[in-house]
Amino acid sequence: MNYEVVSRGKDLKKYDCIVIGVFSGDEGKKSELKNLVAEVFSVDIDRVRKEEKFKSTDSEEFLLRVPGVDGTSRILFMGLGKRENKSAVLFKRRMLRAGLAIRARGYESSALLLPDCAIESRDFLESALMGFSIGLSQPFRLKFKSSNENKSSKVSRVGIYCKSKDVKTVDGTINFVKKIAPVISRVRDLVDKPANLLGTQEMVEEARKMVEGENVKIRIHKLDGKNHGNFPLVYEVGKGSSRAPLVMEMKYSPKGSGKRKKVCLVGKGIVFDSGGLNLKTFHSMSAMKNDMAGAATVVGCLVSSARLGLNVDLYGICPLAENFPSSNSYRPGDIIKSKSGKTIEIISTDAEGRLLLSDALTWAVEQKPDYIIDIATLTGACMVALGSFTAGLFSNDDDLAKQIEDGAKEAGEMLWRLPLLEEMVPSLRSDIADLKNASQDPYGGAIFAALFLREFVGNKKWAHLDIAGPAYFDKRTEMGPRGATGFGVHTLIKFLQKVSV
Structure with missing residues (x-):
């Protein structure tokens, strides 16, 4: 055009x-x-x-x-x-x-x-x-x-x-x-593709096509029964599917030397979420091809940053898996040791996204970045709180949160900061493990999930974007047509421009 x-x-x-x-x-x-x-x-x-x-x-x-x-x-x-x-x-x-x-x-x-x-x-x-x-x-x-x-x-x-x-x-x-704009259109296409056409390996192939000709490197961590120690939770979530789980690591660094900020973006990549053994209902499952929107957004941000030549060292990590029930699936009641060493009691196999992200966040911390931002279609509870058009923002750093809020305002995307309530932290604790992946309390689910993720970022400046609402519309709305929106790419690029000095 x-x-x-x-x-x-x-x-x-x-x-x-x-x-x-x-x-x-x-x-x-x-x-x-x-x-x-x-x-x-x-x-x-x-x-x-x-x-x-x-x-x-x-x-x-x-x-x-x-x-x-x-x-x-x-x-x-x-x-x-x-x-x-x-x-x-x-x-x-x-x-x-x-x-x-x-x-x-x-x-x-x-x-x-x-x-x-x-x-x-x-x-x-x-x-x-x-x-x-x-x-x-x-x-x-x-x-x-x-x-x-x-x-x-x-x-x-x-x-x-x-x-x-x-x-x-x-x-x-x-x-x-x-x-x-063409990158955002590609991100939308990825999220719109049905799961029979976009599995974990296909997601990698699409990412490789998008970075072709750009200064972005991709490395793949294959996970199987003998080789999953670096990302054990990603493996556990995806082992019930015939499509092998894997982790896609991406990196963009501008040419030349000099001091610059390092940012890690983490994107949830569930290519289809049936809920696992805690099977979703028909209504809840029908649009679950979009549960990899966070990973698609991260790919879009890496490609966009390279195209713009931003002066920032940008890392992306996308844990990819399909959450399926089978005789090999992980189960409610299982206790799994995460990459960080913390053990997780599985309360619900339908709270799988935070498990993938926790291993990926641990990897992100190891890169010693200035900022970590994860983006995920994580909780329906966030949609209950904010509706379909607005993403939830959680952060342990006010300055980082403000920069992301400013980026969203400039990009014409809506998000709202939600609290990390310390009063809810005890609900994370398990009697038989370090943490549990879900709460029996039906309220405050988006906050619980964010607090769970915070357990894996240490003292790093971190933000979590829950895009369960605005990533995908199941019908035409005032904000756009039915389907994927590409939400988050524009906001995060505006943020990255601010730190690209």
Whole structure:
């Protein structure tokens, strides 16, 4: 896809569809955007809104046909709601919706005409372009395509209108989005793939394809009955499946010497979670192909960092397994010794993600990093607390948490910090082992899981992102279409940019 800056209003007529973002409440007020649309397309935005009863709320859109250079162009008005509520989240989700609409209608070119506040703010513009790019990308599908379904053409050209003084800023943002948006689309495809097509080995093969040509190295730790001592919990979780568990280690380091921060990213990679012997219900199991979203996010972050040339030593570790019931599965009541040496009493085989992560976190500590961040579709309890759109953030370091929160705000992704309650620590303790992997208390499950993970990070600065909600939507929502979202890559890249000095 070719992105280009448009600084002359008359050039907007060369595009099949012009996406215009409009705020509510500014009817009757003069603006350069309104003057430009009136001059180029002879369209009075306020009159159109009145005639079509278009209130410009942040859930409305309206398509208008206007004369173009080679025929008919269209203007897609996207409501943005009240100006005082503007945010990166708003621009990302509304432009994602616009991208979906453009792709569905089969247009081959499109231009964005956004309010000045979106052009002048790097965060707003970056989120808008990222959302639009993701909306335009074709999601993973394996359908027999009929002639009707083949009518949607791939958009090959996207223009961003701005004033001459803003060309440099817009160019820089375009360069960022061109490098990162395709990676996020690949992450979405990985999470959307069904488990019969994406097992542990297939996940490695996909990662190798993604890092091809990039300064990222991959090392694989194969685990079997004779060789699993380095990651015993990963092996125990995955040994019930015919697909062998393994651990994928990744590393990116920029060329050249010099002092720089070292960051370890840890991603949960359960390629399918049946719950093991504590079998999930039909409803709970149906979308469990997405339980490797954390690992996919880590792969995306390594590739993105390499593409951007960030000045940071970045390590990624993705424990990969399939949690399946069989005669060889681990059982409730088992006691397993972790990589750290701590013993774990298995209360539930459906609390497997924290077991994988605990071994991986122990490995991360051994690398002596400045920061450790794990990301996982870990608990349904986090969704109960925060809903489907917001990730839970836990951290033992306020400064680290603040940097991640700032990154999410800039990236247009929603997360909320939750507490690590010391009063709940006794519930981790087992009478017959050092720890137990689940609590009999039905409440506070996301906090319990985070406290469990904290047991394996020592005094390292650590953060845990529970993305069980926003990693995957099981139906179309205001935040995006059904399927994987690629949540977390953009946020973590913004964080990594902050420490890349």
